[in-house]
Amino acid sequence: MAGYMPVSKTDKWATPKDLYDKLNAEFHFDFDPCPIDWKDGDPDGLKIEWGSSSFCNPPYSKVSLWIEKAHSEWKKGKTVVMLMNAITDTKAFHKYIYNQAEIRFVQGRLTFINPREPTKKAPNVKPSMVVVFK
Numbered sequence: 001m002a003g004y005m006p007v008s009k010t011d012k013w014a015t016p017k018d019l020y021d022k023l024n025a026e027f028h029f030d031f032d033p034c035p036i037d038w039k040d041g042d043p044d045g046l047k048i049e050w051g052s053s054s055f056c057n058p059p060y061s062k063v064s065l066w067i068e069k070a071h072s073e074w075k076k077g078k079t080v081v082m083l084m085n086a087i088t089d090t091k092a093f094h095k096y097i098y099n100q101a102e103i104r105f106v107q108g109r110l111t112f113i114n115p116r117e118p119t120k121k122a123p124n125v126k127p128s129m130v131v132v133f134k
Helices: 017-027 060-075 091-097
Strands: 053-056 079-085 102-105 111-114 117-123 128-133
Touching (some): 060 128
16 A cells, blocks of 8 residues: 555645745846635736746646646746655646746755645655746
């Protein structure tokens, strides 16, 4: 039997601040298409234009849609930096990322923060990668 893998009840986990700050210092983000504080009724980041340099920590439950959108925005000449699980066997990875974007594997497991309960932290059960469409 495979090991236990907990399932989160939410897609709203904040990016570790030190990682975001390091990437922001390099790419100077001007847009986040799926901010942690999004609410029902807010503009859908999959349906709107992104900024010239966007940071995207997508909802992992719908990550393939966000990968496709990031690729589309990059094709318009924009820079997109994505934080996601390092899962490299998916159709979306091979169609939109592999041999097209820079891939930076994150050493160790990131710990995400629950924005509703900042003291509640959860280590990712999977490795992470930063994908840079530039």
